[in-house]
Amino acid sequence: MAEIEKMNLESEDLVEDRLAQLKELMPEVFTESGIDFDKLRLELGDEVDEGRERYAFTWPGxxxxxxxxxxxxxxxxxxxxxxxxxxxxxxxxxxxxxxxxxxxxxxxxxxxxxxxxxxxxxxxxxxxxxxxxxxxxxxxxxxxxxxxxxxxxxxxxxxxxxxxxxxxxxxxxxxxxxxxxxxxxxxxxxxxxxxxxxxxxxxxxxxxxxxxxxxxxxxxxxxxxxxxxxxxxxxxxxxxxxxxxxxxxxxxxxxxxxxxxPCLDGFGEDDNDGRGPYRLVPVDGPGGAKKGNPHYEFLGVEGYWRFSLETMQDKYDEGLVVRRGNSLYQKYYQYKAIETxxxxxxxxxxxxxxxxxxxxxxxxxxxxxxxxxxxxxxxxxxxxxxxxxxxxxxxxxxxxxxxxxxxxxxxxxxxxxxxxxxxxxxxxxxxxxxxxxxxxxxxxxxxxxxxxxxxxxxxxxxxxxxxxxxxxxxxxxxxxxxxxxxxxSLDNSGIEKPQPGQLVLDVVKPDRSDMDIVFEMMLKWGLELTLPVEKEEVAGYPVYSVACGELVCCLADGLTMEALDAIADMEPRRVLMRDSILTDTLKLNAVQAFRRVEERAGYEVQLRTV
CATH class of the missing domain: 3.40.50.150 (Vaccinia Virus protein VP39)
Known part of the structure; x- marks a missing residue:
């Protein structure tokens, strides 16, 4: 009989995930039975804190x-x-x-x-x-x-x-x-x-x-x-x-x-030169001499300016620098303020x-x-x-x-x-x-x-x-x-977990709908809960398709060889089948059908049962 892997019904194990990251970073500290902490301490060198007293935040529990x-x-x-x-x-x-x-x-x-x-x-x-x-x-x-x-x-x-x-x-x-x-x-x-x-x-x-x-x-x-x-x-x-x-x-x-x-005060409709509303900001600044700003006369006004003479002239030629009284100003446009x-x-x-x-x-x-x-x-x-x-x-x-x-x-x-x-x-x-x-x-x-x-x-x-x-x-x-x-709503799994020695023909709880099971599989497979779920018929057999084949769930009785071939033609990435609807022959054909999909599509098809 073909063996198809059972669906893992536990949430992601963050400890296993971190161990995998550590193993990738330091494979040498792992042994057959776990982590060799003496070796890990050697790898960490002086970073190991061996003092009896250290700053830490703790509480009972x-x-x-x-x-x-x-x-x-x-x-x-x-x-x-x-x-x-x-x-x-x-x-x-x-x-x-x-x-x-x-x-x-x-x-x-x-x-x-x-x-x-x-x-x-x-x-x-x-x-x-x-x-x-x-x-x-x-x-x-x-x-x-x-x-x-x-x-x-x-x-x-x-x-x-x-x-x-x-x-x-x-x-x-x-x-x-x-x-x-x-x-x-x-x-x-x-x-x-x-x-x-x-x-x-x-x-x-x-x-x-x-x-x-x-x-x-x-x-x-x-x-x-x-x-x-x-x-x-x-x-x-x-x-x-x-x-x-x-x-x-x-x-x-x-x-x-x-x-x-951003604050958009001061951008009036009267101050609009075709490039949009603007307000005027000084082109000199406090402490210009101390900052080493260039000193020169421009438009009859002498001072320490933020720009070189060449840049000031270019800005004036573009209509960006104006004189008001005894001061020079640069136009600061509203569209630039919006971006800040x-x-x-x-x-x-x-x-x-x-x-x-x-x-x-x-x-x-x-x-x-x-x-x-x-x-x-x-x-x-x-x-x-x-x-x-x-x-x-x-x-x-x-x-x-x-x-x-x-x-x-x-x-x-x-x-x-x-x-x-x-x-x-x-x-x-x-x-x-x-x-x-x-x-x-x-x-x-x-x-x-x-x-x-x-x-x-x-x-x-x-x-x-x-x-x-x-x-x-x-x-x-x-x-x-x-x-x-x-x-x-949060609830217990819709899948019964048989006790040791107990024979359960159908592990799906009787009070659970097909949609309950589909979303549980999405959750455990790491698919976002907002993906579209559609009920379709393939070769006369009803299936649930999540995000156009990211996951196909076969939950109803009456699964046939023709339906398996039709599901394989959808080239899904994940397939979930209810164990109680499968015969040994169907399991064997499912393994072969989705192996052909892998060869044709170039990716692994994750085939699971519950």
């Missing part, structure tokens, strides 16, 4: 937190088409490039490693601040999905300050998630984390530990409140945003692309207040639904900084709350154009019984986030339709960005 990030997941993400929305705003459609995931972000971050490793341009998170009243996850080894379902129902649970592991619990929650998040970032990617004074010190140490102190770009002070609290010695009115690079060298190389929109990003500082007092964000969300939702949402302006500024030059960037928020990140990203796509995509993750935590959200009919935080995205998308669509109905002279019609999202 750190080793377990590291192991949590290393343990592969066997869970899956199930498509929820009925909760989803199409890219044009049609509910129940599943063609959007955006993703909303209901589930524990630790498991989800593990599952995303295969398909999104090194592909995320920007991460923003607003995690629990550990105030003693907010919810802090309690991760457990073992049956992580059952633990996740238990956690989702713990509305109102707080991390009490009376706990002996108050800060340790918070650090143990954040560390594995940030460690996995770093793996998802692209080399030119960046992460922003909002926090307040309760854990800002510990967050900075964790980020330094994972990303490296060199990759800490800034700790940004965001003015979040304008009101003054009179029951404190000093009233706090800011949050901190920790801003780190995946690689400081790579981000420094594209520094000119990073920043806020504005360098920001670490003090953000104009990026929205929490109070105004709450009011705006209340207006959008038709009533109160979520306490202390982040301001749109804050996240829009981060998106402008990092994704301005990348209009297909993937943005991740795995503590997504009221889905401000999705709303902000849609606004940026309207303003700049492009198809930036988001992946949002939120635990379907139950709303409190006496909360305004429960009173408005929202049973979970995910219901709030999904409804917020729908309403924000509807508002954008209405505004664009209104603008296109009354276009301004010379302006093109505005394009509707992707205002939809595909919803997925």
């Amino acid at each position: 750190k080793m377990d937190a590291i192991r949590q990030s290393q343990t592969p997941s066997t869970a899956t993400l199930r498509p929820c088409v009925e909760k989803s929305r199409g890219r044009d705003g049609e509910d129940g459609s599943f063609d959007s490039d955006n993703i909303y995931i209901e589930g524990d972000n630790l498991e989800v971050l593990k599952l995303l490693q295969s398909g999104y490793h090194g592909k995320v341009k920007m991460i923003y998170i607003d995690p629990p601040y550990n105030t003693g009243h907010d919810f802090v996850y309690k991760d457990k080894f073992g049956d992580t999905i059952e633990n996740y379902k238990e956690q989702a129902g713990l509305a109102g649970q707080s991390n009490a300050d009376t706990s002996g592991r108050y800060h340790s619990d918070w650090c143990s929650m954040m560390y594995p998630r940030l460690r996995l998040a770093r793996e998802l970032l692209s080399d030119d990617g960046a992460i922003f984390v909002s926090i307040d004074d309760n854990e800002v010190t510990n967050l900075t140490k964790i980020m330094d530990d994972i990303f490296g102190e060199r990759c800490r770009i800034a700790l940004i002070c965001h003015k979040a409140r304008a009101s003054v609290s009179n029951d404190k010695i000093i009233s706090p009115n800011h949050n901190t945003v920790a801003f780190y690079a995946k690689s400081i060298e790579v981000l420094e190389a594209v520094r000119k692309e990073i920043g806020d929109d 990003r504005k360098t920001l500082t670490t003090w953000w007092d104009d990026a929205g207040l929490t109070s105004s964000a709450t009011s705006k969300l209340k207006d959008l939702m038709g009533g109160p639904s979520f306490d202390t949402p982040k301001p749109l302006e804050l996240i829009e500024r981060m998106l402008k900084m990092i994704t301005y030059a990348d209009d297909s960037a993937i943005v991740l928020d795995f503590f997504s709350g009221s889905a401000t990140t999705a709303h902000a990203l849609m606004n940026i796509n309207v303003e700049y154009g492009g198809n930036r995509q988001y992946i949002l993750v939120q635990l379907p935590e139950a709303t409190a019984d006496n909360s305004a959200a429960r009173g408005a009919g929202y049973l979970t935080l995910t219901e709030i986030g999904e409804e917020r995205i729908r309403r924000a998308g509807d508002k954008i669509k209405a505004e664009i339709e209104e603008a296109n109905a009354q276009p301004k002279l010379g302006e093109e019609s505005k394009r509707l960005p992707d205002i939809g999202f595909r919803v997925f």
